[in-house]
Amino acid sequence: xxxxxxxxxxxxxxxxxxxxxxxxxxxxxxxxxxxxxxxxxxxxxxxxxxxxxxxxxxxxxxxxxxxxxxxxxxxxxxxxxxxxxxxxxxxxxxxxxxxxxxxxxxxxxxxxxxxxxxxxxxxxxxxxxxxxxxxxxxxxxxxxxxxxxxxxxxxxxxxxxxxxxxxxxxxxxxxxxxxxxxxxxxxxxxxxxxxxxxxxxxxxxxxxxxxxxxxxxxxxxxxxxxxxxxxxxxxxxxxxxxxxxxxxxxxxxxxxxxxxxxxxxxxxxxxxxxxxxxxx
Numbered sequence: 001x002x003x004x005x006x007x008x009x010x011x012x013x014x015x016x017x018x019x020x021x022x023x024x025x026x027x028x029x030x031x032x033x034x035x036x037x038x039x040x041x042x043x044x045x046x047x048x049x050x051x052x053x054x055x056x057x058x059x060x061x062x063x064x065x066x067x068x069x070x071x072x073x074x075x076x077x078x079x080x081x082x083x084x085x086x087x088x089x090x091x092x093x094x095x096x097x098x099x100x101x102x103x104x105x106x107x108x109x110x111x112x113x114x115x116x117x118x119x120x121x122x123x124x125x126x127x128x129x130x131x132x133x134x135x136x137x138x139x140x141x142x143x144x145x146x147x148x149x150x151x152x153x154x155x156x157x158x159x160x161x162x163x164x165x166x167x168x169x170x171x172x173x174x175x176x177x178x179x180x181x182x183x184x185x186x187x188x189x190x191x192x193x194x195x196x197x198x199x200x201x202x203x204x205x206x207x208x209x210x211x212x213x214x215x216x217x218x219x220x221x222x223x224x225x226x227x228x229x230x231x232x233x234x235x236x237x238x239x240x241x242x243x244x245x246x247x248x249x250x251x252x253x254x255x256x257x258x259x260x261x262x263x264x265x266x267x268x269x270x271x272x273x274x275x276x277x278x279x280x
Contacts, residue, residue: 042146045144045146045246046087046270047065048211048246049086049087049144049211049212049246049248049270050064050065050086050087050089051064051211052208052209052210052211052212053084053086053209055209056208056209057073057082057084057091057093058075058093059071059073059091059093063091064086064087064089064091065089070090070091070092070104071089071090071091071092072091072092072093072099072102072104073091073092073093074093074094074095074096074099075093075094075095075096076095076096078093078094078095079095079277080094080275080276080277080278081093081094081095081098081099081102081127081131081275081276081277081278082094082273082274082275082276083123083127083273083274083276084271084272084273084274085123085271085272085273086142086270086271086272086273087270087271094131094276094278095278097278098131098278101130101131101132101278102127102130102131103130106123106126106127106130121139121253123274124137124139124274124276125137127274127276128276131276131278131279132278132279133276133277133278133279134277134278134279135277137274137275137276138274138275138276139252139253139272139273139274139275140250140251140252140253140272140273140275141250141251141252141253141259141269141271141272142248142249142250142269142270142271142272142273143248143249143250143251143262143267143268143269143270144246144247144248144249144267144268144270145237145241145246145247145249145265145266145267145268146241146246146247147241147266148238148241149234149265149266157192157193157231157232157235158192158193158194158197159190159191159192159193159232159235160190160191160193160199161189161190161191162191163184163185163189165191165193165199165202166183166184166186166189166191166199166202166204166218167184168191168199169183169191169199169200169201169202169218169219169220170183170184170202170218172220172221172222173218173219173220173221174221177218178218180252180255181216181217181218182216183202183203183204183216183217183218186204186205186206186216187204187205187206187207188204188205188213188236188239188240189202189203189204189236190202190203190204190232190235190236190239191232192228192231192232199220200219200220200222200223200226200228201217201218201219201220201223201228201229201231201232202217202218202219202232203215203216203217203218203229203232203233203235203236204216204236205236205239205240205245205247207245208248211245211246212245212246212247212248213236213237213240213243213245213246213247213248214248214249214250215233215236215237215240215247215248215249217229217232217233217236217258217261224257229261230261230264230265233261233265234265234266237265237266247267249262249267250273253272
């Protein structure tokens with residue numbers, strides 16, 4: 001078995017070994033934008049997140065730095081419409097025919113430029129109606145963590161890095177939870193074991209676009225509300241920060257348990273993504 005004992009300690013920025021990533025987009029253009037998010041993310045973090053998303057969407061690197069109005073980018077090869085709002089920038093991408101059915105005024109609605117469950121859900125419903133969606137829109141809140149937080153109290157956790165223990169946690173959970181968490185096959189995984197070496201909660205991440213660690217968490221129903229999920233998520237986030245990455249959590253707006261867990265670890269909600277499959 002591949003086990004390790006973790007001593008969770010905050011690492012001061014001045015002592016940490018970090019990889020400095022210099023975005024190719026100017027951070028000054030988004031400096032005022034970070035104040036909307038209560039200064040929980042620094043300007044460089046916002047620039048890196050925006051760069052990662054522009055590359056994920058196949059856009060020019062400076063697309064999301066232009067904040068004069070929402071951007072519409074037609075993609076002949078796309079089979080979905082995606083509306084991204086993050087750090088004050090908004091971009092709509094998708095097949096040209098679907099974009100033509102979307103009223104530009106909808107994107108200038110203040111609700112489409114806000115962060116939060118209501119804003120995301122309202123915009124998703126309007127977008128689905130506009131494009132004649134063949135199935136309900138998928139909405140994800142985007143949360144980020146870029147700094148080491150306080151050390152948790154309690155004993156040092158016993159952590160497994162074996163994929164079989166991830167599978168063991170998944171085997172105790174409802175299928176819907178397993179599908180949403182998507183913890184199988186992650187590049188880095190951490191499973192919290194109890195004193196009897198029984199897997200109780202797991203977390204891990206996959207590296208996205210070279211900058212982001214896309215975190216996932218799954219907890220045995222018998223161990224929920226015990227802090228196990230927060231502990232193992234914090235470990236995965238610390239590992240990502242040590243690797244010079246920004247931790248990202250993509251959470252369904254109605255998953256209040258996951259939202260509370262993200263807050264407990266230190267994540268800040270900074271945007272959302274709506275995905276719709278339109279009729280042709």
